[in-house]
Amino acid sequence: MHYESTRSTLSGTDTYAVLQGLAPDGGLFLDKTLGSRPFPVQECLKKDSLGMAEMILSYLMPGFENMKALVEKAYTGKFETEDLTPLVKVGNDYVLELFRGPTSAFKDVALSMLPQLMTAARRQEGMAGKTVILTATSGDTGKAALNGFMDVEGTSIIVFYPAEGVSPMQQRQMATQEGKNVTVCSVEGNFDDCQRGVKEAFAALSEKLEGTGVSLSSANSINIGRLAPQVTYYFIAYARLMEEGRIAFGDKVDYIVPTGNFGDILAGYYAKMMGLPVGRLVCASNANKVLTDFLETGLYDRRREFYKTASPSMDILVSSNLERLLYYASQSHEKVKGWMEQLNREGFYQVDEATLKAIQENFSAGCCNEEETMAAIGKVWQEEKYLLDPHTAVAWHVMEQVKAQAEGRPQVVLSTASPYKFPAPVLKALGLTGGQDEFADAEKLNQVTGVPVPGNLSSLRQKPILHKDRIAREEIIPYILSKVAE
Numbered sequence: 001m002h003y004e005s006t007r008s009t010l011s012g013t014d015t016y017a018v019l020q021g022l023a024p025d026g027g028l029f030l031d032k033t034l035g036s037r038p039f040p041v042q043e044c045l046k047k048d049s050l051g052m053a054e055m056i057l058s059y060l061m062p063g064f065e066n067m068k069a070l071v072e073k074a075y076t077g078k079f080e081t082e083d084l085t086p087l088v089k090v091g092n093d094y095v096l097e098l099f100r101g102p103t104s105a106f107k108d109v110a111l112s113m114l115p116q117l118m119t120a121a122r123r124q125e126g127m128a129g130k131t132v133i134l135t136a137t138s139g140d141t142g143k144a145a146l147n148g149f150m151d152v153e154g155t156s157i158i159v160f161y162p163a164e165g166v167s168p169m170q171q172r173q174m175a176t177q178e179g180k181n182v183t184v185c186s187v188e189g190n191f192d193d194c195q196r197g198v199k200e201a202f203a204a205l206s207e208k209l210e211g212t213g214v215s216l217s218s219a220n221s222i223n224i225g226r227l228a229p230q231v232t233y234y235f236i237a238y239a240r241l242m243e244e245g246r247i248a249f250g251d252k253v254d255y256i257v258p259t260g261n262f263g264d265i266l267a268g269y270y271a272k273m274m275g276l277p278v279g280r281l282v283c284a285s286n287a288n289k290v291l292t293d294f295l296e297t298g299l300y301d302r303r304r305e306f307y308k309t310a311s312p313s314m315d316i317l318v319s320s321n322l323e324r325l326l327y328y329a330s331q332s333h334e335k336v337k338g339w340m341e342q343l344n345r346e347g348f349y350q351v352d353e354a355t356l357k358a359i360q361e362n363f364s365a366g367c368c369n370e371e372e373t374m375a376a377i378g379k380v381w382q383e384e385k386y387l388l389d390p391h392t393a394v395a396w397h398v399m400e401q402v403k404a405q406a407e408g409r410p411q412v413v414l415s416t417a418s419p420y421k422f423p424a425p426v427l428k429a430l431g432l433t434g435g436q437d438e439f440a441d442a443e444k445l446n447q448v449t450g451v452p453v454p455g456n457l458s459s460l461r462q463k464p465i466l467h468k469d470r471i472a473r474e475e476i477i478p479y480i481l482s483k484v485a486e
C-alpha cells in the first residue's frame with residue numbers, strides 16, 4: 001500500500017493507483033518511500049534499455065506481476081531505433097531523442113507501457129466491466145494514447161484537444177485514428193480548459209458510475225503508470241555517456257527538459273531519488289513561463305496572458321505534476337491541499353521558504369520566447385546539421401542560458417518531438433516559406449534537410465478523417481456521459 005495521495009493519507013496499492021488515475025480526494029498518487037528504498041543503480045545501468053525499464057518499473061510498482069513480459073509487450077518492435085531513446089551528440093552537448101516511437105512523440109515511451117499496466121492491473125484486481133480512459137491533450141498525448149489503447153480489451157478511450165491549439169499534423173494524427181473503442185473530440189478552449197474539464201468529470205462522475213460496470217481512469221501524467229515509464233530514459237542517457245567515456249559512474253549529468261505539465265522533468269527527479277547521479281534538472285518553458293517564475297520566486301500565478309506558441313505542447317498554465325514535487329519538497333499534505341485549493345479558487349499560491357529552497361536544490365529554470373525558439377532551430381541546423389523541433393529548441397536555448405552553471409557537467413537536452421510534427425514553424429526557422437498544407441511542408445523540409453520523414457506521419461495523408469466532433473468546454477461532462485452510455 002505504498003501509494004498515497006498528495007492531499008491526504010488516502011492510500012492504495014500500485015495497481016489501484018494505476019486504475020484510479022487521480023486519487024479520489026483530487027490529489028495525485030505518489031510513492032512516499034521513494035528514495036528510502038535502495039535501488040541497484042549500477043546494475044541497472046549495465047542493462048539494455050528494456051532491461052532498465054523492467055528494473056525501474058519493478059522498483060516503482062512492485063505489485064505488478066511479471067513486469068518483464070509487460071515491458072517486452074509494450075516496446076518490442078514498436079520503436080524505430082534499437083535503443084528506446086537514442087542519445088545523439090550535437091556539438092559538445094547531447095540530445096536524447098525521445099520521439100522514436102509509433103507516433104513520433106516522447107509520450108510513446110509511457111503510453112506504449114500504460115495499456116499493459118492497465119490491463120495487468122485489471123486482471124490482478126479481478127475487475128470486470130469497462131475502464132474508460134479520459135484524456136486531455138495539448139497535442140501529443142492524444143495520439144500516443146489513442147494508439148496505445150486502440151482495441152485494448154476492457155478499455156475505451158476519449159480524447160479532448162483544444163480546437164485551435166494543436167498543430168495541423170497533430171490534428172490529422174488524431175482525426176484519422178482507427179479502432180472500435182476510440183473517441184476524439186475538439187474543445188473550444190485551450191489545453192487548461194480540456195484538463196480542467198477532465199478533472200471535473202472525474203469528480204462529478206466517479207460516484208455516479210458506481211455499479212454501472214464502468215470506471216474512469218486517465219492517460220495523462222497525473223496517472224502514476226504514465227509517469228513511471230519515463231524514469232527509464234534518464235538512466236539510458238547516463239549509461240550511454242558512461243559507454244562513451246564522457247563520464248565515470250558517480251559524475252553528475254544535467255538534464256534540460258522542455259516542460260508543460262511537469263511530468264517529464266519530474267521523472268528525472270524520481271531517477272535522482274532512486275540514486276542516479278543527476279546534477280541540475282533544468283525546466284525549460286516557452287513564452288508561457290509560469291514555471292520559470294515559480295521556480296525562481298515560489299509564487300505560482302496563472303493569472304496572466306496565455307500565449308499560443310510554436311511549441312503548443314508546452315502552452316500550459318496549470319502544470320499538474322508540480323503537485324507531486326510540492327509534496328516531496330514540503331512533506332505536508334495540508335500545505336499541498338491548501339495551495340491547490342487556493343490555485344483553483346484564486347489563481348495563485350506562494351510556497352514557504354523551506355519548500356522553495358528544497359525545490360531549488362534540484363531544479364533550475366529558464367524560458368525562451370518565439371524569436372529565440374526560431375533562432376535556435378536555425379542556428380543548430382546551420383552549425384551542426386541537426387534539426388530541432390520547436391519544443392526541443394526551447395530547451396536548447398535554455399541549455400545555452402544555463403551553460404555557465406553546468407561547471408563542465410555534460411548537458412543533455414531532452415528532445416520531445418519529431419520536427420515533422422511542426423513542419424511549418426521549422427521551415428520558417430530555416431528561412432523558408434511553407435506550402436499549402438502540412439504534408440507539402442514536410443516534403444519540402446525533407447528535400448532541404450535530407451532528414452527522413454517518419455513513416456507514421458507521411459502515411460496519414462492517405463487516411464480518411466474519422467473524427468469531427470467539436471464541443472464547448474461546458475459540454476465535456478455531458479459528452480462523456482453520452483459516450484459512456486453508447
Ligand SMILES: *Cc1c(COP(=O)(O)O)cnc(C)c1O
Binds near residue numbers: 391
Ligand atoms: C507533452 C510534451 C511536452 C511537455 O511534457 P510534460 O511532461 O507535460 O512537461 C513537451 N514537448 C512535447 C512535444 C510534448 O508532447
